[in-house]
Amino acid sequence: MTVEREFGADSDLKTLYQVYLAIVLFGGFLWWMIPVVAFVMLSFEMQIRVVAAALSSFVPLLIVVGFVLYWIPKFHSSIHYVLEDDKITVTKGVWWKTKSFVPYNRITNVNIYQGPVSRHFGLGKLSIQTAGFSGTTSSGGKVAEAVILGIKNFEEVKDIVMKFVKGMKPEAVEAEAEIKPSKDINQQILSELRKIRKAVEK
Numbered sequence: 501m502t503v504e505r506e507f508g509a510d511s512d513l514k515t516l517y518q519v520y521l522a523i524v525l526f527g528g529f530l531w532w533m534i535p536v537v538a539f540v541m542l543s544f545e546m547q548i549r550v551v552a553a554a555l556s557s558f559v560p561l562l563i564v565v566g567f568v569l570y571w572i573p574k575f576h577s578s579i580h581y582v583l584e585d586d587k588i589t590v591t592k593g594v595w596w597k598t599k600s601f602v603p604y605n606r607i608t609n610v611n612i613y614q615g616p617v618s619r620h621f622g623l624g625k626l627s628i629q630t631a632g633f634s635g636t637t638s639s640g641g642k643v644a645e646a647v648i649l650g651i652k653n654f655e656e657v658k659d660i661v662m663k664f665v666k667g668m669k670p671e672a673v674e675a676e677a678e679i680k681p682s683k684d685i686n687q688q689i690l691s692e693l694r695k696i697r698k699a700v701e702k
Contacts, residue, residue, distance in 0.1 A: 509579040509650030512621045516650075517572045519617055521565070581648055583660060588628065590646045600646045604664040606630040611644075612654055625649035626658055 574594045582589040590600040609629040618624065627644040651657060 505583045507581055507651070509576055510623060510652050511576070512623055512652070513579075513650030514572050514576050516618055516621050516623060517575075518569070521568055521572075523617075525565070576650070579650060583657075583664070585664075588646060588648075588661065590648065602628055602630060602646045604661070604667075607661070607665045610658050610661055610665075612658060622652045623650055624654035625651070626654055626661070628661070 571594060575592070578592050578594055578597065580589075580591040586603060586605075588600075588602045588604070590598075590602070592598060607628060608631050611627045611629070612624055613627060614624045626648040628646045628648070629643075630645045648654070648657060
């Protein structure tokens with residue numbers, strides 16, 4: 501599969517999020533079965549009160565579901581990835597947009613994640629970790645500085661990123677090169693030591 505230097509999330513990401521929403525709603529529906537069984541055992545007057553209370557909570561639920569269904573395609577269209585010559589750029593967000601820049605010479609690890617549902621759609625995500633980026637997850641793992649999610653060619657994208665990483669000089673090596681004293685300084689120190697020795701011998 502060919503990998504473009506600029507790409508977005510696959511359209512199946514929208515379907516995946518809709519399935520997640522359905523799972524949450526179905527789980528909530530199962531919880532409602534318990535009060536429904538109790539409901540049929542109530543008197544008619546109590547049933548009316550229960551129905552009124554259920555409708556009052558059902559309306560906010562419809563609003564939340566409608567909001568999520570509106571948000572899903574907006575979020576999908578906001579996702580944009582660019583594999584530049586020296587860095588990865590990740591842009592996403594509906595109302596609050598975030599733009600992350602990850603230089604290849606800071607990348608230390610690239611992991612692939614697939615859940616059982618996302619695997620069904622062939623979707624995966626890349627978690628990109630870098631040197632010097634602090635923070636840990638609740639499970640104790642390292643927080644990713646950037647995440648490329650909702651793509652099907654995640655293996656190919658990872659291979660391209662790692663090729664860029666191997667082709668870049670590590671940042672730590674560059675730092676060592678800056679600290680290392682130059683030849684001229686070493687010669688100056690040696691010259692001064694010789695002068696001091698001559699002065700002591702006199």
